[in-house]
Structures are given as structure tokens and as C-alpha cells.
Amino acid sequence: MGLLAANSVVIGWIDGCVVVAYLIATILLGIWLGRGQKTNREYFLGGHQLPTWALLLSIVATETSTVTFLSVPGRSYIVDRNFTFLQIAFGYIVGRFAIILLLLPGYFRGEMLSAYEVLGRRFGLATRRLASLVFLVMRNLADGLRLLLSATALKLAINLNIVECIVVMTIITAIYCCAGGVKSVVWNDCIQFAVYMAGAIATVWMIVHMMSGGWGQIVQFGHDTGRWQVFDFDPSLTKKTVTFWSGLVGGGFLTLATHGADQMIVQRYLCAKNQKSASWALGISGFIVLGQFALFLLIGLALACFYSTHDTASAPTNGDQVFMTFVVQHMGAGLTGLILAAVLAATMSNLSSSFNSSASAFMSDWLQRWLPNMTDRQSLTLARVLTLVSAAIHALVAITVYNLGVDESTVQLVLGIAGFSTGLLLGLYILGLVAPHTREAVAIAAFFVGLAATFSVWRFTQISSWWYTLVGSTVIVTVGLILGVFFKRPSSKSLAS
Numbered sequence: 138m139g140l141l142a143a144n145s146v147v148i149g150w151i152d153g154c155v156v157v158a159y160l161i162a163t164i165l166l167g168i169w170l171g172r173g174q175k176t177n178r179e180y181f182l183g184g185h186q187l188p189t190w191a192l193l194l195s196i197v198a199t200e201t202s203t204v205t206f207l208s209v210p211g212r213s214y215i216v217d218r219n220f221t222f223l224q225i226a227f228g229y230i231v232g233r234f235a236i237i238l239l240l241l242p243g244y245f246r247g248e249m250l251s252a253y254e255v256l257g258r259r260f261g262l263a264t265r266r267l268a269s270l271v272f273l274v275m276r277n278l279a280d281g282l283r284l285l286l287s288a289t290a291l292k293l294a295i296n297l298n299i300v301e302c303i304v305v306m307t308i309i310t311a312i313y314c315c316a317g318g319v320k321s322v323v324w325n326d327c328i329q330f331a332v333y334m335a336g337a338i339a340t341v342w343m344i345v346h347m348m349s350g351g352w353g354q355i356v357q358f359g360h361d362t363g364r365w366q367v368f369d370f371d372p373s374l375t376k377k378t379v380t381f382w383s384g385l386v387g388g389g390f391l392t393l394a395t396h397g398a399d400q401m402i403v404q405r406y407l408c409a410k411n412q413k414s415a416s417w418a419l420g421i422s423g424f425i426v427l428g429q430f431a432l433f434l435l436i437g438l439a440l441a442c443f444y445s446t447h448d449t450a451s452a453p454t455n456g457d458q459v460f461m462t463f464v465v466q467h468m469g470a471g472l473t474g475l476i477l478a479a480v481l482a483a484t485m486s487n488l489s490s491s492f493n494s495s496a497s498a499f500m501s502d503w504l505q506r507w508l509p510n511m512t513d514r515q516s517l518t519l520a521r522v523l524t525l526v527s528a529a530i531h532a533l534v535a536i537t538v539y540n541l542g543v544d545e546s547t548v549q550l551v552l553g554i555a556g557f558s559t560g561l562l563l564g565l566y567i568l569g570l571v572a573p574h575t576r577e578a579v580a581i582a583a584f585f586v587g588l589a590a591t592f593s594v595w596r597f598t599q600i601s602s603w604w605y606t607l608v609g610s611t612v613i614v615t616v617g618l619i620l621g622v623f624f625k626r627p628s629s630k631s632l633a634s
Contacts, residue, residue, distance in 0.1 A: 155474030156481070159332065160309055163485065166328070167313025167321035177516040180318035181250050181497040183408045187323055192405050193418040195326035195490075197425050198333075199401060202280075202487035203287040203480055205433060206333055211456020213437030217378050219366040220438075224379050225603070226430045228388020230423035235389065236397040237416045240566060244403060245412040250501035252403035257502075259569040261577035267584065268562050269502035272400050273495055275558035277527075280491040281534025286457060287484035288535065291477070303535045306484055311528035314489040315521045319408055322489045329482035336479025337432050339472055340464070344439040347447070347467070358442040365438075375599040387603035392423075394559030394606050398566050401494040436460060488531065495530075496523035557595065560606035561587050564613025571614065572621050579620045587613035 174180055212222045243255045253272070257265030288302035297305070313321050348354045359365045369380045376383070396402045396419065406415035440459055444452035448466075453459040464476040500516075500523055511519065564587050568575060591609040594600050600608070 149470055149473075151470045152474030152477065155471060156478050159478040159481070163325050163328070164309065164313045164316075166325060167315075167317035170317035170321045170324060174318060174517060176513040177500065177520040178250065180517055180520045181404070181493065181500075183318070183320045183323065185408060185410055187320070187408045187410075189409070189414045189418050191323055191327055192409055192414070193422050193425070194330045195323040195486075196396075196402060196405050196418060196422040197429070198326040198330040198483075198486040199405070199490040200395070200426065200487075201330075201333070201429060201483055202283045203483045204283050205429065206337070206480060206483040207286060207460050208457050209430060209433040210437035210440060210460045211458075213364055213434040214441045214459050215437075215454065215456045218362065218441075219364045220431070220434050221366060221369045221384075222379050223367055223427070223430050223434060224369070224381050224384030225388035225391075226384075226423070226427040227381075228385045228390075229392045229426055231385065232389040232392025233396060233419050233423040235393050237420055239570060240393075240397040241406060241412060241416060241419070244406050245415075249407060250505075251498050252398060252400045252407075253498065253502050256565055256569065260565070260575070260580045262506075264565065264577055264580050264584075266502055267581060268398075268565055269400075269498050271558050271561055272498055276399075276401060276491055276495055277530050277534050280487060281531050282538060283487055284484065284531055284535040285539055287480060288539075289458065289461075291480070299539050300536055303532050303539075306481065306488070307528050307532040310485045310488045311492060311525055314492045314528070315524045318520070319404065319493055322493050323405070323408065325489065326486045329486040332475075332482040333479035334429075334432075336476045336482075337429075337436060339475060340436055340460070340468070341432070341439055343468060343472060344436075344443050344463075347443065349446075355439050355442045358445065359438050362441070364441065374604060375601060377601055379603060383601055383603035387601075387607060390560065390563065390606040390610060391603070394563035394610065398562035399559055400498045401490050404490075404494045404497060488528075491531065492524050492527045495527040496520055499523055499527075557591055557602075557605045557609070560591060560609030561613065563606065564610035564617075567610060567614050568617040572618055574625050575617055575621045576624050579617055579624050582620060583613045583617035586616045 178184075209222065213220060244252070249255070251265075251269065253265045253268045256268050284303055284306065285299070287306060288299050291297070291302040291306070292299055295302075313325060317324075345352050345355065350357070369378070370382070371380045372382060373380065374383075379388075405418070409415035409418065437456075437459070440463055443463070444459075453462045461476075461480065464473055468476060497520070500520060504519070508516075508519075561584060565580060565584060568580060568583065587609045590612040591605055594605065594608050595602075
């Protein structure tokens, strides 16, 4: 409490108590859940005893992050000025069901710590480690950006600089994540989901009651400004905003990659009791994300309506900051603390998952073969050390990006990174499905051709980042199939077998 009370700029002691109570509760829960853990498999997989509904909320909370909570309202407020961003959620739903049909069965053959063990079985150790390396680099870059955005929001509420905010959030998240492992991550995700959803609903409620015309005024404002528009059927591949086609196809492939080939989400499936439980959690999560996006875009519309009649001269012009600016300037005591706790909840949910999944990927894909004789206690200690190392790397990325002065919309930048890298991983998975006789050398060669193609599209064309996943995965599969005609290997099992 001392930190917030002594250095508070906007929030009062009530809000400070709300935030500190939340942070203490997450740490204590993590420590309590960590009792009795004896092996790294318990630390990373939770003993396969986590219920379906908890995994469902954890998947949603993990992918939500502060980018969704703060940046998405900015899209209906100032970036797109409508609800067209919602179209990408349609692709998210389609992509999830494709994963359930195509990729999920492969994760329930044997006991795995890492998503990339599947690629190791299919192609070889070099491919497994290459995919793991791509994941580790991408995850640290993307989540470092998310951490930076959260630190920016925290800075609006308390008198700390950006670097200090980054360090504070990293340390708190690392403590409960390190203490409780994936069980702490998942159960805290459930609490964090409830906190940030409560914060979002409270914000809409507050804005409605601050408008003289109430809800009707917001609805009319949306009609008058065209902000209720959801669909955009423009066939352009270069349009930076989301269209129906980039949302459905690009979003579908992006989800197929992020939820089918990204260790951070795949780890949730590996914690499930069985494939059926994982399928239900993944399938339903897409519809909840759709509802979340609609709620966050509604916040942006409501904020635009509010600032059209209140404080118009000082209306925020930065979409990423409009939500938090309103909170610290206009929300009452207690509610401001709730929203700030919600921002931290979204951040910590994503960060803790990233810390834990990065540690599990590095340990499983890189260190396990070099340290075969570790005792259970030693492996658990190493897992916790790797979690702390991952936390430090995330913080370093956030601080570095801040010092470089990156000013592009954070949500666009994060999704661009995800589309660039996860498309490459997805390409390897699909190649393993459709070409069971592909040599490892062919798969690796196809990967680097896909990398070059995606880089060229990013560097030399105006094609929107929403299409990067499709470009990378398609090139890898095409090149792999062509090279596979000339360089075959004896028949082996495919990912689907």
C-alpha cells in the first residue's frame, strides 16, 4: 500500500487498497497452489486435473491481455471508428474448430510438455528446436509489447516512470507464477477474467449514467457517426483495417497458428483431463472472445460519445490511452481501483502464461536431452529458475522497445508479430499433416523459404499484416510439397495418424 499511497497522482487510498488487495491475493493464491509440487510435470501440466471450465476461462484470459482491454476500445473510438474489428473474431471461431479437427488429436498421443514434441516425432529434433526457437522469440517480443502497454496505463494512475511500472508488474507476476506453476496460472486466470470483465461492465455502466440521454444517446451517436458498422466486404489485401475476408480467412489462419501451434495456448490442452475436455474448452472460448470484443468496442463507442459532449477540448487522441485516461479522470473512488486492477489482471494473466510456457518449451525442447539424470527436485527447481529467466527477458524487451520509442498502435504491432511468426509454425504442422513422407531437411528448407517470403511481403508490399499467417504457412506447405517430390523418405506416421 505504501507505494501507491505515497506516490499516488490520481487514485486515492480506497483505490489503492483495491489494487493492493488484488495483488496480494494473487500472490497468496499462487503460493498456496504450489504446495506439494514434486516434479516439473506437475509444475507445467498441473497433473492433468484441471476442469474444463477453468481451462476455458484460462484460454480466454490468456489471449485477452492488456492489448485487448486497452487497445480494442481505441479502435471504435478513433482508429476504425466502427465495429469492423469484430470481424476478426469470426475467423477466431472458425480457426478453433479447425484445430479441434486437425491438430488437437496429435497432442493427446503420449505425455508431452511441449507442443513442439509433435514436430520432433514427425520430422526430427532439429525441426522441433527450430519451431521452439521461433515460439520463444515471438512470445518474448509480443508479450514484451503487451507489458509495455500495461506499464503505460499504470503510469497514468501512479507516480512511477515506465521502467519502474514494468519492473513492478514483472516481479509480482513472476512470484505467483514461479510459486504455483501452471495451476497458479490457470486459477489466477479465472479470477483475472472475472476482474477485468467486471471492470469493463462497470465502465459501460458509468458512462451510460454520465450521459444526459443515457443509453439512448449512445445508440443514436453510434448511428449518426456510423460506428455500429460491423461488416466491410472490401476485397482489398492492403487495407490496414479489418475486412470480412481478412477477418474470416486471416483471423482463421492466425488462430489456427496461435491456438494450434503456440505453446502458450497448447499447454492448456496438455493440462486437460482428456481430448474431449480440451475440445470443449477451446471451442466455447471463441464465442466468449467474440462477446468480449463486442463489449470492448462498445466501450470505445461510449467513450467517443462521452467526449463529444464532455471535455471535448481535452479529448484523448491516442486510441491506446483513451480508456485509461477516462478511468483516472472520471471514475469514482473504488471503481478506479477496480479498473486498474482489471488492467493488471489482463496483463498478469497473459504474462504468467507466457513465463510458464516459455520455461516449459525451453526445458522440454532444449535442456531435457542434456540433463537426463536430474532428480524430480532438481527438475522442479530448474523449471522455476527458467520461469524467472523468462520474466526477466520479457521486462528487458518492454524496456528496450520503450527506449526505442515505438509509436505504432500496439494491437496492430502485436498481431503483426504473431502473424509473421506463427504462420511459419503453422506451415510446419500442416506440412506434417498433408505430406507424411517429407524429409526433415525439406521441412527446414521450406521453413526458411516461408520466412523469406513473409519478410518480403512485410518489407516490399502493402499487404496488410492480417494476411501474414496465411502467406507464411501457404508458402511452407507449397515449397515442402514440391521439394518432397524430389526428396522422399520412407513412409512414417503423420501428425494425424
